[in-house]
Amino acid sequence: MDYFVRASESADDESVTGDDLLIGGVTPLVTITKTEAMAIPAFAACVDTISGTVASLPVKLYARNGDSVMELENDPRVLMLNGDTGDLLTGPEMKKAMIEDYYCSDVGGNMFINYASPYSNEIESLHYVRAEDVCPMEDEVYDPIFKHVAYMIGGRRYEQWQVVRVLRSTRNGRFGRSVITANQVALSVAYMTMLYERSLVQRGGSKRGFLKSAKGLGKNALEALKNAWRRFYGSTDESVVVLNNGMEFQEASASSTEMQLNENKQTNANDIYSMFKMPPEIIRSGGTDNASKNARDNYIRFCIMDVLAAFVASLNRSLLLESEKPTHFFGFDLSEFTKADVKERWEAWTIAKEGGFVMVDEVRKSENMPPLGMEYTNMGLQDVLFDAKRNRIIVPNMGKVIDLDDLQPYEPGEQPASDDGNVQEQTDEGGETEDEGQHQS
Numbered sequence: 001m002d003y004f005v006r007a008s009e010s011a012d013d014e015s016v017t018g019d020d021l022l023i024g025g026v027t028p029l030v031t032i033t034k035t036e037a038m039a040i041p042a043f044a045a046c047v048d049t050i051s052g053t054v055a056s057l058p059v060k061l062y063a064r065n066g067d068s069v070m071e072l073e074n075d076p077r078v079l080m081l082n083g084d085t086g087d088l089l090t091g092p093e094m095k096k097a098m099i100e101d102y103y104c105s106d107v108g109g110n111m112f113i114n115y116a117s118p119y120s121n122e123i124e125s126l127h128y129v130r131a132e133d134v135c136p137m138e139d140e141v142y143d144p145i146f147k148h149v150a151y152m153i154g155g156r157r158y159e160q161w162q163v164v165r166v167l168r169s170t171r172n173g174r175f176g177r178s179v180i181t182a183n184q185v186a187l188s189v190a191y192m193t194m195l196y197e198r199s200l201v202q203r204g205g206s207k208r209g210f211l212k213s214a215k216g217l218g219k220n221a222l223e224a225l226k227n228a229w230r231r232f233y234g235s236t237d238e239s240v241v242v243l244n245n246g247m248e249f250q251e252a253s254a255s256s257t258e259m260q261l262n263e264n265k266q267t268n269a270n271d272i273y274s275m276f277k278m279p280p281e282i283i284r285s286g287g288t289d290n291a292s293k294n295a296r297d298n299y300i301r302f303c304i305m306d307v308l309a310a311f312v313a314s315l316n317r318s319l320l321l322e323s324e325k326p327t328h329f330f331g332f333d334l335s336e337f338t339k340a341d342v343k344e345r346w347e348a349w350t351i352a353k354e355g356g357f358v359m360v361d362e363v364r365k366s367e368n369m370p371p372l373g374m375e376y377t378n379m380g381l382q383d384v385l386f387d388a389k390r391n392r393i394i395v396p397n398m399g400k401v402i403d404l405d406d407l408q409p410y411e412p413g414e415q416p417a418s419d420d421g422n423v424q425e426q427t428d429e430g431g432e433t434e435d436e437g438q439h440q441s
Helices: 002-013 034-038 041-056 076-082 091-104 184-202 219-234 261-276 280-284 293-319 334-340 342-354 360-366 434-440
Strands: 059-065 068-071 109-115 123-129 134-137 150-153 156-159 163-166 209-213 247-251 328-332 385-387 392-395 400-403
Touching: 034 041, 034 091, 034 184, 041 091, 041 184, 041 261, 041 280, 041 293, 059 076, 076 091, 076 123, 091 109, 091 123, 091 163, 091 293, 163 293, 184 261, 261 280, 280 293, 293 328, 342 360
Parallel strands: none
Antiparallel strands: 059 068, 059 328, 109 123, 109 163, 134 150, 150 156, 209 247, 385 392, 392 400
């Protein structure tokens, strides 16, 4: 009787299920978050390039005074945005972090405004807040027209006028649509391709496949074979698997060359560049210095300008007083774009100076050079100036000012009067007047 019990237990131990036949499982689908997305080289390069460019641009505050615009250089808000924010992060570091969240989080980039007191307009400091720590709160009754938002940060409630937020592709003012959310499938393909490449390196380039056996294997034999196979594929040492008589290996996957892995990686990178509207030449050349002028222009026009517009609009809404909003506005100093190219920068200044748009000391001030006290504008003697306000023409070469309102009209064929009121007589080629020629004849 004991023999039959042991035989039954042995038979149960040798029973094989479908799961026992699988040495490895199917890789599960991956949900792409900021961590996975920033692990993709093309994605991280685009985010770092754009955020670094925005962080390097100084923010300026301007005030309109009639037809003129004046820059407010020593305003505390400008000093905080470009230098010491009163927080551990500097102004450029804060702007860079906000732009990273702008692309990677639906909550966007957020900055807390620390006022001196609850009822004061004086700003003491500016603080960057991670997107993970910000929770936009919805109203109990949603109003699709008159929208309102409050923020829960660190367990405390803050109103929208206390937070500067920059959202990408927002529809409700609470949440945006980040690049990661909008391109989950494409980013997951790029990320899985990177994981597959890593697995190839770990396996030493060995292919996956099937093991065929002429006779069935028991459960214990399968477990031993699976363990040996995992050690073979999961380690980098020079281990081998010895197949018993009657077993053979059949390939079930293509090599990296057969799968055109390099071509697929390049295609995935181009898809990611398209997500940011980034010219591929900017990334592949290692920066804007070595890229062509057309690529640099497209980078500024399509990648940077829309981000700057969103950032400036948020600054104007949250950092300006209601009394300042009609006349004051923030703006980025776009002249910083030309500082990477010395020749292009000085050629631009030369054109501006010769055209009379700027003075010498204005150029020197922008280049951090001491002024020379030359408050003059270039003007050539060949120029004729028209004073549209007074309706007169100024001829510097002749030292004359012609008032167009005082010009005397005359009929066609009639000779215009000279300055003394006498009619000027026309002379022929010989220098004689028409009357003198008739008298001599």
